[in-house]
Amino acid sequence: MEPKERIVALDIGTKRIGVAVSDALGLGASPVKLIQRNNDKQALSEIEKICNEYRTNTILIGIPYNMDGTLGFQAKNCLNFIKPLENKYKILKQDERLSSQAAEDILKQKGKKYTKNKGLVDTTAACVILQEYLENNR
Secondary structure, three states, X not given: OOOOOOOEEEEEOOOEEEEEEEOOOOOOEEEEEEEEOOOXXXXXXXXXXXXXXXXXXXEEEEEOOOOOOOOOHHHHHHHHHHHXXXXXXXXXXXXXXXXXXXXXXXXXXXXXXXXXXXXXXXXXXXXXXXXXXXXXXX
């Protein structure tokens, strides 16, 4: 199999951003880090550093649509947050409804304590979002 450009995936919240990256073959997702979202400029700069480190121009963001498919506050927040990077990177969007619930289920199955570690849920949710995207786009 040919190596593919990696994809950096973001689970964007108001306080934290979970980051995951695809492997070189585009088959799997791995957690990278948690970015504290105290300052958006700083958070965007960290995302750019991660993209440089993994030599990618592709960012996948999870959009938390409302259950009826409309854009609520958090979905609009995600779209507004990523705007400064739209001219520099290819921005992909993935419906991420229930990704945090799926992440919690995965952590429960692994026996990981996550209730006091929301960052672990965020990075796992970024993996869930990316893995779903990779499987849907093979």
